[in-house]
Amino acid sequence: MSESGRLRIAVQKSGRLSDDSIALLKAIGIKLNIRDRLLIAHSTNQPIDLLRVRDDDIPGLVMDGVVDLGFIGENELEEKMLERKAAGKASEFEVLRRLDYGGCRLSIAVPKEASYNGIGSLEKKRVATTYPYLLERYFAEQKVNAKAVMLTGSVEVAPRAGVADAICDLVSTGATLEANGLVEKDVIFRSKAVLIQRADGDLSDEKLALINRLIPRIDGVMQAKESKYIMLHAPKAYLEQVKSLLPGAENPTVLPLAGNDELVAVHVVSSENLFWETMEKLKSLGCSSILVMPIEKMMG
Ligand SMILES: Nc1ncnc2c1ncn2[C@@H]1O[C@H](COP(=O)(O)OP(=O)(O)OP(=O)(O)O)[C@@H](O)[C@H]1O
Ligand SMILES: O=P(O)(O)OC[C@H]1O[C@H](OP(=O)(O)OP(=O)(O)O)[C@H](O)[C@@H]1O
Ligand SMILES: [Mg+2]
Numbered sequence: 001m002s003e004s005g006r007l008r009i010a011v012q013k014s015g016r017l018s019d020d021s022i023a024l025l026k027a028i029g030i031k032l033n034i035r036d037r038l039l040i041a042h043s044t045n046q047p048i049d050l051l052r053v054r055d056d057d058i059p060g061l062v063m064d065g066v067v068d069l070g071f072i073g074e075n076e077l078e079e080k081m082l083e084r085k086a087a088g089k090a091s092e093f094e095v096l097r098r099l100d101y102g103g104c105r106l107s108i109a110v111p112k113e114a115s116y117n118g119i120g121s122l123e124k125k126r127v128a129t130t131y132p133y134l135l136e137r138y139f140a141e142q143k144v145n146a147k148a149v150m151l152t153g154s155v156e157v158a159p160r161a162g163v164a165d166a167i168c169d170l171v172s173t174g175a176t177l178e179a180n181g182l183v184e185k186d187v188i189f190r191s192k193a194v195l196i197q198r199a200d201g202d203l204s205d206e207k208l209a210l211i212n213r214l215i216p217r218i219d220g221v222m223q224a225k226e227s228k229y230i231m232l233h234a235p236k237a238y239l240e241q242v243k244s245l246l247p248g249a250e251n252p253t254v255l256p257l258a259g260n261d262e263l264v265a266v267h268v269v270s271s272e273n274l275f276w277e278t279m280e281k282l283k284s285l286g287c288s289s290i291l292v293m294p295i296e297k298m299m300g
Helices: 018-027 055-063 075-085 132-142 173-177 205-224 236-246 276-284
Strands: 007-012 040-042 046-052 069-073 093-099 104-111 127-131 145-152 167-169 182-191 194-199 228-235 253-257 259-270 286-294
Touching: 007 018, 007 055, 007 075, 007 205, 018 104, 018 205, 046 055, 055 069, 055 075, 055 194, 069 075, 069 286, 075 132, 075 182, 075 194, 127 132, 145 228, 167 173, 167 182, 173 182, 173 253, 228 236, 236 259, 236 276
Parallel strands: 007 046, 007 069, 127 145, 127 167
Antiparallel strands: 040 046, 069 194, 093 194, 104 167, 104 182, 228 259, 228 286, 253 259
16 A cells, blocks of 8 residues: 555556546546656645556556556456466456546457458467457467467557568557558457556555545546537427427426517436437427537536
């Protein structure tokens, strides 16, 4: 445990998860003064320290109890669990929340000119990857005798460099594969960012209490991102039809409009965005002043 009693959180220093993880921490009210070269950042309003490290190190830091919480991709987490298992090390931790960023998939891809008829085509072939344990588990499940070649970066160039016949790497839009003349074939793992916590028993009551206050705030921020505050003027005569068009709006607030007997103001928190098509339908029912606004925070 950190002697200072401050909650220690590990985040990726610089990469795909950094900005979203920091933005989430700020959105839940943690003030942070992050300066690029500093690897540790102290919160100015909470007993929290941020450790900024390579994402590869985050699962181990949490599982070994060096930090209390960590933001990590499920792909990296699963890989490190398999690696630790192979080394006879325990992996104790808890996933507190699956988050709404860092979405990607780990896929096998081959050069576009290569012939490929399913995973059996990789028999006796070499596949370059940064995730050898996940890949070898997949080979074992699929009963394919292929070899995972570990590369820590630039995996996509391996086939052209003659280092491997195929690759297994993270894909999101597919632009990187396309730029390297590769075609995605099999998805072997789907991933998002998660917030993990080290084993409960090792945490002080104060730290647990702080974590228990932060988690509902994370839920509130994620929920708010998916929700919209909708305001419009609706003809009284069509109120029921208007309500049925508003997604996830069970209990709208309906208010009179001063000096107008035909229209009412409708305010509603919607669990989804309002599509242009729905707005057009509302307009054709006689609705006007239709506003769709983002929500910053939600609770209760
Ligand atoms: N294209 C992507 N879109 C969305 N999420 C991604 C994408 N690529 C990777 N990720 C997620 O972000 C994590 C970090 O990816 P990144 O490429 O920044 O890692 P890295 O190069 O290993 O960085 P580090 O220097 O910290 O080791 C991945 O493990 C994955 O969970
Ligand atoms: O399908 P796409 O949208 O093209 O995304 C996939 C790429 O994103 C990640 O790398 P990143 O860009 O984070 O850089 P890195 O390889 O330096 O980690 C990943 O390793 C792929 O190379
Ligand atoms: Mg890494």
